[in-house]
Amino acid sequence: MSIWKLVEYFFLPELRRYGKFTHIKEQDFILPETKEIGLYLHIPFCRSLCPYCPYDRILLENTLSEHYTNAVIKEIELIKNKVGKVEITSFYIGGGTPTTIGKNLEKIVTKIKDEFLLKENTIFIETNPNDITEEKMAMLKDLGTGMVSIGVQSFQNKFLRAIGRNYDAQTAMNAIEIVKKYINNINIDLMFVLPEQSEKDFEYDLKKAIEAEAQQVTGYPLFTFPYSQVGKFLKINSVKLPSFNSRKRMFYLMYDVLTENEFVPASVWGFKKPDGAEFSSVSRMYYIGLGASAATKVPGKFYMNTFSIPHYIERINSGECAEVVKMDYTKRMDDYYWLYWKIYETRFQKSEFKKRLHSDKKARLLIKILEAGNFIKIKGTHYILTRKGMFYVHLLQNQVALNHIGKAWGKMMQDPEPHEIHL
Ligand code: SF4
Structure with missing residues (x-):
C-alpha cells in the first residue's frame, strides 16, 4: 500500500x-x-x-x-x-x-x-x-x-x-x-x-x-x-x-x-539544538490568528480570516470580526488533527494517544502500520518518527498543503468572503 x-x-x-x-x-x-x-x-x-x-x-x-x-x-x-x-x-x-x-x-x-x-x-x-x-x-x-x-x-x-x-x-x-x-x-x-x-x-x-x-x-x-x-x-x-x-x-x-x-x-x-524552545503556531490545539489570512483553531472549530487586506481593514473598522469562514470539527476530527500535527512534530506521548484514540480501531491500525514499516518507533514514553518516517511525512505534508490547504487558500485569495469551500 x-x-x-x-x-x-x-x-x-x-x-x-x-x-x-x-x-x-x-x-x-x-x-x-x-x-x-x-x-x-x-x-x-x-x-x-x-x-x-x-x-x-x-x-x-x-x-x-x-x-x-x-x-x-x-x-x-x-x-x-x-x-x-x-x-x-x-x-x-x-x-x-x-x-x-x-x-x-x-x-x-x-x-x-x-x-x-x-x-x-x-x-x-x-x-x-x-x-x-x-x-x-x-x-x-x-x-x-x-x-x-x-x-x-x-x-x-x-x-x-x-x-x-x-x-x-x-x-x-x-x-x-x-x-x-x-x-x-x-x-x-x-x-x-x-x-x-x-x-x-x-x-x-x-x-x-x-x-x-x-x-x-x-x-x-x-x-x-x-x-x-x-x-x-x-x-x-x-x-x-x-x-x-x-x-x-x-x-x-x-x-x-x-x-x-x-x-x-x-x-x-x-x-x-536539544535545549532550544519549541516555536510553532499550527501544531497547537488552541490558537488564535490575527490579521488577513490568519487561521484560528479551537476545539470543534477551524476559522479563517478574510485574505483580502482592504476587506480585513474594512471589517475590523466596522466592528466585525475578521473570521469569514468556519469548518466544524467532530471530536474524531479533532483527535486526528491532534495526531496529524503530533506526527508532524515527529513525536507524541503514548499515553496521550491512548487517551484520545485508543478506542479508534483505524488509529490503532495506523500506528501498527507505521511501526511495522519503520516509520515510527517507541522510545520510552513516546512514539518517535524515524529518519525514513520523517521523509515520508514531509512528502505527506507537502501533499496536504498542495491538495487541501492550497485549495482552500486558492478560493480565499479570489474571494474576500466565500460562501462555501469544499475540500
Ligand atoms: S517568500 Fe513570500 S513572504 Fe517570503 S519574502 Fe518572498 S514574497 Fe515575501
Missing part, C-alpha cells in the same frame, strides 16, 4: 464527509473558554515579491501598513473581549516579512502585552536578510523576542538569483551577524530541490548555517509551494528541478548533517 493510499484511507473519508468551510456571521465566531492560547499574527508586507511564493502578501506600502496596524490593534481588543486576559504560551509573527512595518510592530506587541499575559521569550518572528537593521533588531530585543527566523534560503548567489531573491550571500551573512548581536537565538530557513541544485550545493548551505551558529535550521523543498506557481516560474526561467530521488537524498543529507552536529528533529522540516 502506498503512503498516499494510507493517507486516503485514514484521513480523507472524514475530511471528505465533513471538510467544508461555510461563510459565517459575527455571532458564529465563538471561542470556547480557556486559560491559555497560542497566537499567530500575519503581517502581509514584503520589500519584494518572490515569484514562487503562495502566501498572502503584497509590496510594502506605508499608508496601508499604518491602516493595517490600527486594524490589528482593534482585532486584539475584539479577541480579548471574547477570551479575556488569558496567558499566551507562544506568539508567532509570520508573513510576509513582519519586520517591514518597523515601529508599528512595537505598537502591536505592546498592545498584546497590555491585553494578555505574554509569557517571556515566547515571541518568534520571521524576517528576511534584506529587511534586517540594527535598529529593528534592538527593538525586537526590547520587546522580548525569543527567536528570530531568517529566510536565507541559500548562501550561494546563483541559487538566490534562480529563485528571485533580491539580496546576495554576503548580505545574508551580514544580516545574521546583526541579528546575533541582539538576539542570539536564530532559525535559518534554507530551501532545497532548487533548480539545478546538487547535493553538494545543499550540503554547503547546511554547513554555512551551522557555522553561523543557528539554534534551529529549517529546510523546505521548493515544491512545497503550489505546482502551478512553481511550474510557471520554471517555465519562464527554463530550468529543471532535481529528480524525486535527488529530493530524497537531499532530505536524508539534511537529517544526517544536522543530527551529526547535535541538532534534533523539531518537525518534519526543522531541526533544533
Whole structure:
C-alpha cells in the first residue's frame, strides 16, 4: 500500500464527509473558554515579491501598513473581549516579512502585552536578510523576542538569483551577524530541490548555517509551494528541478548533517539544538490568528480570516470580526488533527494517544502500520518518527498543503468572503 493510499484511507473519508468551510456571521465566531492560547499574527508586507511564493502578501506600502496596524490593534481588543486576559504560551509573527512595518510592530506587541499575559521569550518572528537593521533588531530585543527566523534560503548567489531573491550571500551573512548581536537565538530557513541544485550545493548551505551558529535550521523543498506557481516560474526561467530521488537524498543529507552536529528533529522540516524552545503556531490545539489570512483553531472549530487586506481593514473598522469562514470539527476530527500535527512534530506521548484514540480501531491500525514499516518507533514514553518516517511525512505534508490547504487558500485569495469551500 502506498503512503498516499494510507493517507486516503485514514484521513480523507472524514475530511471528505465533513471538510467544508461555510461563510459565517459575527455571532458564529465563538471561542470556547480557556486559560491559555497560542497566537499567530500575519503581517502581509514584503520589500519584494518572490515569484514562487503562495502566501498572502503584497509590496510594502506605508499608508496601508499604518491602516493595517490600527486594524490589528482593534482585532486584539475584539479577541480579548471574547477570551479575556488569558496567558499566551507562544506568539508567532509570520508573513510576509513582519519586520517591514518597523515601529508599528512595537505598537502591536505592546498592545498584546497590555491585553494578555505574554509569557517571556515566547515571541518568534520571521524576517528576511534584506529587511534586517540594527535598529529593528534592538527593538525586537526590547520587546522580548525569543527567536528570530531568517529566510536565507541559500548562501550561494546563483541559487538566490534562480529563485528571485533580491539580496546576495554576503548580505545574508551580514544580516545574521546583526541579528546575533541582539538576539542570539536564530532559525535559518534554507530551501532545497532548487533548480539545478546538487547535493553538494545543499550540503554547503547546511554547513554555512551551522557555522553561523543557528539554534534551529529549517529546510523546505521548493515544491512545497503550489505546482502551478512553481511550474510557471520554471517555465519562464527554463530550468529543471532535481529528480524525486535527488529530493530524497537531499532530505536524508539534511537529517544526517544536522543530527551529526547535535541538532534534533523539531518537525518534519526543522531541526533544533536539544535545549532550544519549541516555536510553532499550527501544531497547537488552541490558537488564535490575527490579521488577513490568519487561521484560528479551537476545539470543534477551524476559522479563517478574510485574505483580502482592504476587506480585513474594512471589517475590523466596522466592528466585525475578521473570521469569514468556519469548518466544524467532530471530536474524531479533532483527535486526528491532534495526531496529524503530533506526527508532524515527529513525536507524541503514548499515553496521550491512548487517551484520545485508543478506542479508534483505524488509529490503532495506523500506528501498527507505521511501526511495522519503520516509520515510527517507541522510545520510552513516546512514539518517535524515524529518519525514513520523517521523509515520508514531509512528502505527506507537502501533499496536504498542495491538495487541501492550497485549495482552500486558492478560493480565499479570489474571494474576500466565500460562501462555501469544499475540500
Ligand atoms: S519574502 Fe517570503 S513572504 Fe515575501 S514574497 Fe518572498 S517568500 Fe513570500
